[in-house]
Structures are given as structure tokens and as C-alpha cells.
Amino acid sequence: MTLTQETHAELREIAARYPEARSGLLPMLHLVQSVEGRVTPEGIEACAEILDITAAEVSGVATFYTMYKRKPVGDYHVGVCTNTLCAVMGGDLIFERLKGHLDVGNDETTEDGKITLEHIECNAACDYAPVMMVNWEFMDNMTPQSATQLVDDLRSGAEVSSTRGPRLGTWREAERVLAGFPDGRADEGPSAGPASLAGREIARERGWTAPSAERHDDGTATAVPEEPAEREQAVAESDDKVAQQAVVEDTSPSGETAADKDEAQ
Ligand code: FES
Numbered sequence: 001m002t003l004t005q006e007t008h009a010e011l012r013e014i015a016a017r018y019p020e021a022r023s024g025l026l027p028m029l030h031l032v033q034s035v036e037g038r039v040t041p042e043g044i045e046a047c048a049e050i051l052d053i054t055a056a057e058v059s060g061v062a063t064f065y066t067m068y069k070r071k072p073v074g075d076y077h078v079g080v081c082t083n084t085l086c087a088v089m090g091g092d093l094i095f096e097r098l099k100g101h102l103d104v105g106n107d108e109t110t111e112d113g114k115i116t117l118e119h120i121e122c123n124a125a126c127d128y129a130p131v132m133m134v135n136w137e138f139m140d141n142m143t144p145q146s147a148t149q150l151v152d153d154l155r156s157g158a159e160v161s162s163t164r165g166p167r168l169g170t171w172r173e174a175e176r177v178l179a180g181f182p183d184g185r186a187d188e189g190p191s192a193g194p195a196s197l198a199g200r201e202i203a204r205e206r207g208w209t210a211p212s213a214e215r216h217d218d219g220t221a222t223a224v225p226e227e228p229a230e231r232e233q234a235v236a237e238s239d240d241k242v243a244q245q246a247v248v249e250d251t252s253p254s255g256e257t258a259a260d261k262d263e264a265q
Pocket residue numbers: 081082083084085086087121122123124125126129130131
């Protein structure tokens with residue numbers, strides 16, 4: 001497939017967004033993927049020519065980041081997090097189940113070209129483990145059953161929404177968004193869920209606020225406690241908790257504490 005004049009124009013448009021044109025390389029590669037379904041040699045040459053860098057430099061970037069694909073990706077890129085927390089919460093089981101259900105291995109695409117399955121690393125969404133991603137949108141708290149239902153729905157063309165994001169488009173459409181051409185769906189769905197907001201809710205209930213900060217000329221800032229007396233009390237309470245915890249951890253099965261042992265010696 002040959003990149004069209006329109007795609008070349010859009011690649012230049014991306015490069016022109018940045019004071020240093022080569023800063024646009026990452027979104028430019030996403031645009032190439034949105035058009036060609038992967039990073040092709042032609043796409044690499046086009047980026048290199050526009051940015052006045054070598055094809056080897058572009059290729060070095062494209063092979064470094066795992067979001068850039070050298071093999072064609074299906075209509076939906078389905079990632080299963082198999083990093084530590086997700087793995088023990090069921091991610092490994094989900095990945096194995098999907099491999100069998102779709103009859104593909106890691107980084108392979110189903111025969112109908114619909115699903116590319118890949119095991120992926122931590123998505124910083126551990127509070128919803130085990131997590132999957134479809135075209136980089138979150139699917140939270142998955143199970144083997146909900147995972148197989150998800151890929152069946154995607155293959156059948158049913159409308160599917162991310163649990164914390166918009167309706168899912170195709171991988172190529174998502175790549176175009178990553179290139180900086182919005183699809184108008186950014187505000188669909190919740191942007192954060194209860195598990196991620198739990199800390200904020202507790203802080204609100206208890207009236208906790210961040211300390212104000214004193215800003216310095218060099219751009220750094222130092223936290224300034226609002227009420228010194230309250231702060232001292234909080235520190236004292238915190239110290240008490242730490243001391244109590246140390247006693248619990250040092251207590252031997254017989255009930256003897258480290259302090260008791262010291263005294264006995
Ligand atoms: S381990 Fe899966 S999102 Fe962090």
C-alpha cells in the first residue's frame with residue numbers, strides 16, 4: 001500500500017506542531033499505523049524524510065516502544081495484563097483461556113483478522129486487577145468468562161464500551177486518535193472509577209487537605225503546615241502507630257517482645 005498525499009500532508013502537520021519537528025515522531029508513527037495497520041518500511045522512510053533524520057533512527061524508535069507493531073494488527077488489539085498483581089488475580093488464567101478460545105499464541109492474530117492477542121505489562125490499573133485493554137482502553141475486573149464474552153462481542157461486531165472510557169472503535173481508529181486527531185469520544189464514559197478515587201473520598205470525609213506550599217524562585221516548593229499544633233499532634237500520633245507496629249512485629253510466639261528480651265539480657 002502506498003501512503004497517499006493526504007497522509008503525507010498529515011505527517012507534516014504533526015511535525016509542524018512541535019518546536020523541534022523530530023518531537024513529532026511518536027504521533028507520526030501512530031498515524032502510519034492508523035493507515036497501514038503497522039509500521040511499514042514506507043512509513044519509516046516518509047517519517048525520516050519529513051524530519052530530516054535517518055531511517056535507522058526512525059526504525060530505532062519504532063522497535064523500542066511496544067505500541068509500535070511490525071506485523072499487521074487485527075481490528076482489535078486485545079491486551080491481557082500478566083504482570084504480577086494481575087497475574088495472581090487471574091490474568092494468567094485469562095490469557096491462557098483466550099489463547100485457547102481464539103486459537104492464537106501471544107502476539108498473533110485470529111484467522112478472520114479481528115483480534116490480535118498480546119500479553120502486556122502493568123497498565124498502572126492494578127486497583128482493577130485483573131485488567132485487559134482493547135485498543136488501549138481499559139476493561140477492568142475481568143474474569144475468564146467475561147474475557148471470552150468480550151472477544152466474542154468484538155468479533156461479532158457488537159457495540160462494546162470500555163469500563164472507564166468510550167465506545168470502542170477499531171485499532172486503526174484508536175491509532176489515529178493517538179496521532180492527535182480526536183474522534184470526539186474523549187468525554188464518553190467515566191474517566192475514573194471508585195477504586196481509584198477511594199483515597200480522595202476518605203480525605204474528603206475526614207477533612208484532609210494538602211498543605212499549602214511556599215514557592216521559591218528556582219521553581220521548587222516547600223510544604224508549609226497550616227496549623228503547627230495540629231501537625232505536631234499528627235506526627236505524634238503517627239510515631240505512636242509506628243512504635244505500636246514495631247512491638248507487634250517484634251513480639252515472639254511466646255508473647256515476649258524485643259524490649260522484654262533486651263531487659264532480660
Ligand atoms: S499489574 Fe496489571 S495493571 Fe498493574
